[in-house]
Amino acid sequence: MDVAWTMHTGFGSWNPALWLAALLIALVVALAIRALGRKDYRKNSAQTKPFISGNEEPAHGGGHIPASNLYWGFLESMKAYYERLVPLHTGMLGDYLVWFLGVLAAVLVIGLVI
Amino acid sequence: MNIGNLIMVVVGTGAMALFGIVAGLFYMGIDRVLVARMQARIGPPLRQPFIDMAKLMTKQNIVPANAIPWLFNAAPLVALASSISIMLYIPLGSFAPIFRGYGDLILIVYLLVIPALAMVVGGLASGSPYATIGAQREMVTMISYELPLATTIIAFAWKYAQLGLDNPFSLATVAATPIWSQVGPLGFVGCLLLLVTMILVTPGELGKIPFDTPEAETELAGGLLVEYSGRNLALFYLSLGVKAIVLTAVVVALFFPYNLSSYLAMSALPARLVDGAFFLVKIFVIMFFSVSLIRIAMARFRITQVVDVYWKYLGALSLVGLILVMVDSFIR
The missing domain is CATH 1.20.5 (Single alpha-helices involved in coiled-coils or other helix-helix interfaces)
Structure with a gap:
């Protein structure tokens, strides 16, 4: 082919x-x-309500789930890592430039050694 | 693409769909019988998954009031179709992949994401709290097993690139040049670690115990599939069956690509048949150790434990495997 x-x-x-x-x-x-x-089902009947183990369905718009909740299990498991990492993100340009130069220097040193 | 190629694609895709679905359901049946026997139960007949599919087709196909109907209905279709499309890149026994030269190992890793993402989209489109939690867990599980899976694939890609073969990332090349004959003692140990990694990534990819947190019947009543019924649910089950064949076939191609015909003096047709039967046996063995045996011996992990297992333990294990394969290549 x-x-x-x-x-x-x-x-x-x-x-x-x-x-x-x-x-x-x-x-x-x-x-x-x-x-x-089979294609059919009973529209607008009780069978189209979400299954919540018999609990009352919360009112629409009554709750808000942030997108970060999608990754809850991951963030929880890696908590020790994120607790150190998040404070490093200060939002200050100078800090980011220092990190950038530091990592660049490290990559160059490793590249030269290898 | 000319007419001949188009016919090849149509026939090839149809054949792979038929093989993937039938073999996937058959192996689901074997799994259920074996698990039942290990629990001292008689268990269902081998054809039970086929009966289940037929029964689901006769059930109402309910679309929940809160759902986004087109996304809810499209997700199972995409899950099954994408699973079937991956079959075209995988060698089956002594049969080379149908799309040989048009897709490699790295592509397969990316394509494997699509069925899982389709399940996530379907769960989120259900408009159910249980399905939303299930979809969230599926996302986290997917992120988790990607690290050891990618590290294993990188180890293979790196090793075969070092060998100087044509198309080193091609699964056909990997299957034609078994890894075990290309490594020394250190690399052998490294490959064993990578094999263990792949064996443990498989139940995560398939959402089987102990990595079935996205479905978690006893906790989330089916999780991301809770609102699915009838033919839509049947399509998801079929996609899981096909994906099981895909994953085990990848493990076979990476680690056990040997064929019996190369050891026996046979003419072409019997050799193909014997190799095909041997391939099915290898798939069964991989499925037994990576799915049946593990799910009978363990309970479900919490989602944080799933991340721990894949990122911390298996991530480290696969990294050691990769390093051993690299060190082995440097000192040989």
């Missing part, structure tokens, strides 16, 4: 057009399987 638009990196390769074509065909297969199933 010889297909245009293949990107070669010298180590590997990938062809986005070919993947998209395969994805579209796979989507058709998935749609065909889906079409075998």
Whole structure:
């Protein structure tokens, strides 16, 4: 098979057009399987209410969940790391420049040694 | 792309879809029987996952009132279609990948993210508190297992780039040049550590115990799948079955690419059949050690423990594996 638009990196390769074509065909297969199933349900009935173990559903707009909650498990597990890292982000340009120069110097030293 | 290529893509994708779905459901059945036997139960028949699928197709396909309908319905389709598309980049037995030369190991790592992201999107689109928590946990689990998975893939990519082979990142190249014959004692130990890492990344990718925190039936009543029913739920189950085959096939291609036909004097067709059967056995063995045995022996981790296991312990283990493979290459 010889297909245009293949990107070669010298180590590997990938062809986005070919993947998209395969994805579209796979989507058709998935749609065909889906079409075998039952389509109906009772709209606007109790079965369309969210399952919350019998609890009352909170009023819409009554609560606000910040996006950072998405990563709660990660932030909690890495708390020790973030407790040190967050205070370093002072918001002052001078501090960031010092960090940038420090890391650049370290990379240069490591690069020269290796 | 000419007509011949198009026919090749259509037939190849259809064949991979059929193989992935049938083999995925079959291995789900084997897993359930084995787990039942280890718990001293008789368990369901092997065909139970097929019966479950048929039953789900007869159930109502409820779309919750709070859901975003088009996203809610699209997520299972994308999950299944993207899982099937990855099959085209993986060698199966002595059959080279259908898309050989058009995708490499690094691409597979990226494509593996799509089914998991589709589940996250589906969960968030459900408009359910349980599903939202499940989606949040799926995101965190995904971030967690990416580190050891990426480190393992980097180790392989680095090693094969060092060997000076053509297309070193190609899975077909990796399968044709088994890693064990390319490393010394230190590299051998490093590869063993990478194998352990991949074995433990697999249940996380598949959301199996002890890494099933996003679903957590007893806690979140199914988590990100809680609002799914009928044909939409069936598609998610099918995508998990296909993904199980994808992941185990990747482990086989990376670590156990050997074929029986190379040791037996056989003509072309019987050799293909024997290699195909041997490939299915290898998948079964990997599935047994990475899914069945682990899920029977352990309880569910909390989400913070999932991060600990993947980022701290397996991250360190895979890094040691990578370093050993590199040191081995330098001193050889």
